Amino acid sequence: MSDLLLKAFDSEKNESLPxxxxxxxxxxxxxxxxxxxxxxxxLVRGVVIRKRNGGNNENFTVRxxxxxxxxxxxxxxxxxxxxxxxxxxxxxHVRRAQLYYLRDRTGKSARLREKRLY
Amino acid sequence: MKSLLGIxxxxxxxxxxxxxxxxxTIVQAGPCFVTQVxxxxxxxxxAIQVGFGETKNGRLTQGxxxxxxxxxxxxxxxxxxxxxxxxxxxxREFRTKKTAEYEVGQELTVAQFETGDxxxxxxxxxxxxxxxxxxxxxxxxxxxxxxxxxxxxAPGSIGATSGTGHVFxxxxxxxxxxxxxxxxxxxxxxKIDSEKNLLAIKGSVxxxxxxxxxxxxxxKG
Numbered sequence: 654m655s656d657l658l659l660k661a662f663d664s665e666k667n668e669s670l671p672x673x674x675x676x677x678x679x680x681x682x683x684x685x686x687x688x689x690x691x692x693x694x695x696l697v698r699g700v701v702i703r704k705r706n707g708g709n710n711e712n713f714t715v716r717x718x719x720x721x722x723x724x725x726x727x728x729x730x731x732x733x734x735x736x737x738x739x740x741x742x743x744x745x746h747v748r749r750a751q752l753y754y755l756r757d758r759t760g761k762s763a764r765l766r767e768k769r770l771y
Numbered sequence: 772m773k774s775l776l777g778i779x780x781x782x783x784x785x786x787x788x789x790x791x792x793x794x795x796t797i798v799q800a801g802p803c804f805v806t807q808v809x810x811x812x813x814x815x816x817x818a819i820q821v822g823f824g825e826t827k828n829g830r831l832t833q834g835x836x837x838x839x840x841x842x843x844x845x846x847x848x849x850x851x852x853x854x855x856x857x858x859x860x861x862x863r864e865f866r867t868k869k870t871a872e873y874e875v876g877q878e879l880t881v882a883q884f885e886t887g888d889x890x891x892x893x894x895x896x897x898x899x900x901x902x903x904x905x906x907x908x909x910x911x912x913x914x915x916x917x918x919x920x921x922x923x924x925a926p927g928s929i930g931a932t933s934g935t936g937h938v939f940x941x942x943x944x945x946x947x948x949x950x951x952x953x954x955x956x957x958x959x960x961x962k963i964d965s966e967k968n969l970l971a972i973k974g975s976v977x978x979x980x981x982x983x984x985x986x987x988x989x990x991k992g
Contacts, residue, residue, distance in 0.1 A: 684790075709783050735790035 676745030776823035822859030889989035894978035898950035
């Protein structure tokens with residue numbers, strides 16, 4: 654029964670989005686409103702530190718380092734029509750499902766070992 | 772008169788094209804069958820009886836099977852009627868004046884609803900057991916500080932002393948809460964999936980996951 658719930662309206666899923674993994678370095682193309690009518694695409698580039706499943710509530714969090722070394726995290730709903738495109742730049746070798754430890758690290762120690770997919 | 776029975780599957784959310792999220796309850800509704808048409812002449816009031824939830828014949832009592840026309844007619848039982856209905860778990864009545872529009876065996880599905888329709892949904896609320904005044908009636912409880920102890924969720928005074936000499940009947944206190952019928956009114960149908968018999972209803976619906984809900988036209992229109 655819960656399967657029915659999760660797949661209730663999954664036909665609306667944006668199939669063109671890539672399969673994300675925790676640790677991926679991605680750019681999210683997000684449509685945002687500017688003023689009343691105008692729209693533009695905002696780019697958010699960073700590391701996926703968390704993924705949550707759950708049908709239409711599926712979401713992921715991207716952590717990026719903004720100016721002055723301040724970390725900014727943003728959570729996106731995977732099924733949202735506002736997400737235009739997601740680019741995956743590199744994959745990382747990670748040993749955790751949630752990379753919360755990155756919050757306490759800066760500079761060199763905040764790097765992730767790259768995982769090359771052949 | 773739109774009428775349907777369903778099973779509450781749980782809550783989810785849907786997006787509109789601008790990306791605004793609406794919280795919805797997914798209800799698996801129908802297919803239902805009209806099992807009996809009651810009229811003023813025969814029963815004293817007008818209503819249709821609707822059945823839902825296909826099951827095995829053996830799971831029903833003989834009385835239920837007979838009512839649905841599932842028992843075979845033979846020499847011993849010449850008056851048994853066959854009604855062309857499946858074995859149905861749940862039977863509920865809907866009052867309607869338009870009984871002429873219905874006949875026994877007619878199938879009712881989510882197709883009778885349209886996106887944006889307003890509906891009332893009745894069900895049995897989740898049982899809360901013995902609940903205190905704060906949960907049951909929204910009491911504020913007592914102060915947590917200024918030298919108080921054991922007064923956080925206390926009901927306060929429950930009446931006067933010798934003036935009345937007793938506590939009034941119906942005084943709001945702790946007691947059993949939930950597990951009673953409740954109708955959520957004027958809910959909006961957000962999405963319909965007629966292949967999978969699913970309805971997405973805006974907001975919450977009474978009952979736990981897997982409980983029976985009764986869907987009707989909104990009384991408020």
